[in-house]
Amino acid sequence: MWSTVIQRPGHASHTVEERVDTRNGGTYLWCDCGAWKFQVSKGGCAHVKLAREQQAAGTRRVDTPMTPEQRETIAAAEAAVTDRPSRAAPSSVPRQSRLDLPILPMLCEKVAAPKGTVNALGVEDDASRRWPILTRQDVAYEPKWDGHRMIVEARNGNVRLWARSQRDTTASYVEIAEAFRFADGVFDGEVIVLDVDGEHRFNALQNIGSLTKQQRSDRLRFVAWDVLEANGEVVMNRPYVDRRAILEDAQEAMLGPWAKGTEARVVLSPSVRDGVALWNAVLTRGLEGVIVKPLRSTWKSNDRGIWTKLKCLxxxxxxxxxxxxxxxxxxxxxxxxxxxxxxxxxxxxxxxxxxxxxxxxxxxxxxxxxxxxxxxxxxxxxxxxxxxxxxxxxxxxxxxxxxxxxxxxxxxxxxxxxxxxxxxxxxxxxxxxxxxxxx
Incomplete structure (x- = not known):
C-alpha cells in the first residue's frame, strides 16, 4: 500500500492512497478531495488520474508504507471528507439518486451599489473598498455572465439543454450538447457567444443566427458554475464549496475532452474570495457584474434570497x-x-x-x-x-x-x-x- 500527495497548479494539495477493496480483495485509489467517489466509472478524480500517471512514469512523490498513525489520519479524513478549511461539512440530507427535470433555476437578489461606488465614467474608485458586501469572508465571488441561463442534463450519452423557461433548447445549441457527450450529471451555467475580440457580449448572442457553422463552433461557449447531480447522485443539497470542488476536481471526467485548453467549449466560471479585485476587474473589462454566493449555501430551485447580484452600471x-x-x-x-x-x-x-x-x-x-x-x-x-x-x-x-x-x-x-x-x-x-x- 502507498500514498502520495498531488499538487495541481492553482489548486490545493490532496492525498491519494492505495486501499484494499474488501468486496473483492483487490485495490483501488482513494482521494481526500471527495470527488473521486463520483468518478469511479470514469477512472477516478483528476488527482487519482495524476497519481496513476506518476506511478506509471516512476515519478510518484511519496512511495512509502503508511504508519498506523497515518492510516488513522486518512480514515478520519475519509469519514469527514470536507473537514479541510476549503470544504464545508457534508449535508445530512438523504441522498437522491436522480433529479427530476426540467427545474426552475436558482435566482439572485439584486443589490444596488452605494452612491459613489462607480463614478460618471463607469470606473471604480475607492468607494468599492468601503462596500461591505465585497469584503465578506464567508462567500465566494463569481463574474456575472451576460448570456442565456441554461441547465444541462447529461445522462448515459443523452444531452438536453433546459432554458430558464423550462423549454428544451437542445436543437438551438447542438454544439454545446455535443461538448457534454461524455458527461454524467446536471450542470448549471450560461450559454455565451464571443465577439471578434474574444469578449462575450449579449448582442453577439442575439446575432448568433448570422454566424457561419465554423464561427458558431469557434465562438459558442457554455460557462459552468454549478453542478446539481454528479454520476447518478444529486448534490444540490450539499454546500457551495463541496459542489464547487466536485465541479473543479472532476472537470475532465465530467465534461470530457472539450473541457481541455483555452478554446474549450465548456469552461468553468472563476470563483474567487477577493470581491474588490473581481469588482474592479469586471468594471475594467466592461462585464455585467458580480455574483455573491455564501460558501455554505445549497442550490435551491427558484430561490432568489441566497445569491446576490451586483450589477456594474x-x-x-x-x-x-x-x-x-x-x-x-x-x-x-x-x-x-x-x-x-x-x-x-x-x-x-x-x-x-x-x-x-x-x-x-x-x-x-x-x-x-x-x-x-x-x-x-x-x-x-x-x-x-x-x-x-x-x-x-x-x-x-x-x-x-x-x-x-x-x-x-x-x-x-x-x-x-x-x-x-x-x-x-x-x-x-x-x-x-x-x-x-x-x-
Whole structure:
C-alpha cells in the first residue's frame, strides 16, 4: 500500500492512497478531495488520474508504507471528507439518486451599489473598498455572465439543454450538447457567444443566427458554475464549496475532452474570495457584474434570497433630440410623455443613441418637459431621410416631438449594444445645456 500527495497548479494539495477493496480483495485509489467517489466509472478524480500517471512514469512523490498513525489520519479524513478549511461539512440530507427535470433555476437578489461606488465614467474608485458586501469572508465571488441561463442534463450519452423557461433548447445549441457527450450529471451555467475580440457580449448572442457553422463552433461557449447531480447522485443539497470542488476536481471526467485548453467549449466560471479585485476587474473589462454566493449555501430551485447580484452600471451625458408620447391606464390613455429620444456626437456627426423611459417621477417629467418646450421644432435633427426613418422605426409607433439638440441629460445603463445604443438605460437627471451654435 502507498500514498502520495498531488499538487495541481492553482489548486490545493490532496492525498491519494492505495486501499484494499474488501468486496473483492483487490485495490483501488482513494482521494481526500471527495470527488473521486463520483468518478469511479470514469477512472477516478483528476488527482487519482495524476497519481496513476506518476506511478506509471516512476515519478510518484511519496512511495512509502503508511504508519498506523497515518492510516488513522486518512480514515478520519475519509469519514469527514470536507473537514479541510476549503470544504464545508457534508449535508445530512438523504441522498437522491436522480433529479427530476426540467427545474426552475436558482435566482439572485439584486443589490444596488452605494452612491459613489462607480463614478460618471463607469470606473471604480475607492468607494468599492468601503462596500461591505465585497469584503465578506464567508462567500465566494463569481463574474456575472451576460448570456442565456441554461441547465444541462447529461445522462448515459443523452444531452438536453433546459432554458430558464423550462423549454428544451437542445436543437438551438447542438454544439454545446455535443461538448457534454461524455458527461454524467446536471450542470448549471450560461450559454455565451464571443465577439471578434474574444469578449462575450449579449448582442453577439442575439446575432448568433448570422454566424457561419465554423464561427458558431469557434465562438459558442457554455460557462459552468454549478453542478446539481454528479454520476447518478444529486448534490444540490450539499454546500457551495463541496459542489464547487466536485465541479473543479472532476472537470475532465465530467465534461470530457472539450473541457481541455483555452478554446474549450465548456469552461468553468472563476470563483474567487477577493470581491474588490473581481469588482474592479469586471468594471475594467466592461462585464455585467458580480455574483455573491455564501460558501455554505445549497442550490435551491427558484430561490432568489441566497445569491446576490451586483450589477456594474455606467453613466453618460446624452443629448435630447425629442420625446415621445406614452400610454397610461393599462395602455388605454395617451399621455404627453413616454420617453426621451437621445443622441450623441461622434466627431461632428450626431448619432442616434436610443431612448430612455424609466427613472422618471411625475415631478421630473414636468421639469424635463418645461425645459424642452422652448426648443421644440418640426424638423428632425437629421437631414438624411433614411436616418430619420430608421430612428422612427426604432422609437416605435408613438408620436415624436422633435427638439433642437441643446439639452443634455444623465443616463445610466448596463452596456452598449453592437450599434452603440445603451442597453437598459435609466434617466438620472439633467446634465445642462449645450451651446446652440455648436449644436
Amino acid at each position: 455606467r453613466r453618460s451625458d446624452m443629448i435630447v433630440v425629442g420625446y415621445t408620447s406614452g400610454l397610461a391606464d393599462h395602455g388605454n390613455v395617451v399621455v404627453p410623455f413616454g420617453a426621451l429620444v437621445l443622441a450623441e456626437y461622434d466627431g461632428e456627426e450626431l448619432r442616434y443613441a436610443g431612448k430612455v423611459g424609466t427613472g422618471f417621477t411625475q415631478t421630473t417629467v414636468e421639469q424635463v418637459l418645461d425645459t424642452l418646450r422652448p426648443f421644440e421644432t418640426a424638423t428632425p435633427p437629421w437631414a438624411n431621410a433614411g436616418t430619420v426613418k430608421k430612428v422612427l422605426m426604432s422609437v416605435g409607433p408613438r408620436k415624436v416631438t422633435w427638439v433642437r439638440p441643446t439639452v443634455e441629460v444623465v443616463v445610466e445603463y448596463q452596456e452598449r449594444g453592437a450599434d452603440g445604443v445603451p442597453r437598459f438605460p435609466s434617466f438620472k437627471g439633467m446634465a445642462g445645456m449645450r451651446e446652440e451654435a455648436s449644436a
